[in-house]
Amino acid sequence: xxxxxxxxxxxxxxxxxxxxxxxxxxxxxxxxxxxxxxxxxxxxxxxxxxxxxxxxxxxxxxxxxxxxxxxxxxxxxxxxxxxxxxxxxxxxxxxxxxxxxxxxxxxxxxxxxxxxxxxxxxxxxxxxxxxxxxxxxxxxxxxxxxxxxxxxxxxxxxxxxxxxxxxxxxxxxxxxxxxxxxxxxxxx
Numbered sequence: 001x002x003x004x005x006x007x008x009x010x011x012x013x014x015x016x017x018x019x020x021x022x023x024x025x026x027x028x029x030x031x032x033x034x035x036x037x038x039x040x041x042x043x044x045x046x047x048x049x050x051x052x053x054x055x056x057x058x059x060x061x062x063x064x065x066x067x068x069x070x071x072x073x074x075x076x077x078x079x080x081x082x083x084x085x086x087x088x089x090x091x092x093x094x095x096x097x098x099x100x101x102x103x104x105x106x107x108x109x110x111x112x113x114x115x116x117x118x119x120x121x122x123x124x125x126x127x128x129x130x131x132x133x134x135x136x137x138x139x140x141x142x143x144x145x146x147x148x149x150x151x152x153x154x155x156x157x158x159x160x161x162x163x164x165x166x167x168x169x170x171x172x173x174x175x176x177x178x179x180x181x182x183x184x185x186x187x188x
Contacts, residue, residue, distance in 0.1 A: 070175030
């Protein structure tokens with residue numbers, strides 16, 4: 001499951017960032033960048049499961065690095081979204097982004113549920129936390145979809161940067177919790 005998650009997030013990041021740059025959509029770029037950070041989290045979990053000895057210091061350091069990435073991402077998204085709103089820079093419609101967010105809304109909840117089942121069988125708190133992060137990706141997909149559809153269908157250009165701003169507290173929360181050595185412990 002973690003290999004699938006990693007592959008999905010890398011693909012999702014590439015598609016979202018590319019489509020976001022072409023459309024000028026900060027919400028889509030921010031969503032893609034979040035997928036990059038979630039890929040790092042998956043790599044950390046894979047590393048954790050492959051390690052034969054549990055080194056808590058290394059795990060805490062890795063979580064803090066992921067947390068720092070989330071905090072940097074939140075600052076970037078907040079700045080760029082505010083800048084876009086202030087300058088009235090409308091993004092183009094991104095039907096690729098709409099399709100990606102719909103696909104993510106279907107895949108992520110199914111994947112999160114499967115991870116929770118395996119986490120319970122393995123009694124793995126790390127995998128349980130990762131399942132909550134996968135749920136969070138679905139929430140971000142819904143926010144992204146709203147902003148993209150409002151922009152594409154009704155020309156509400158401000159919906160895209162507004163959706164990005166709605167993502168900022170969620171990304172910040174992930175960052176703060178990772179810095180504390182947690183992975184979104186109560187995202188449900």
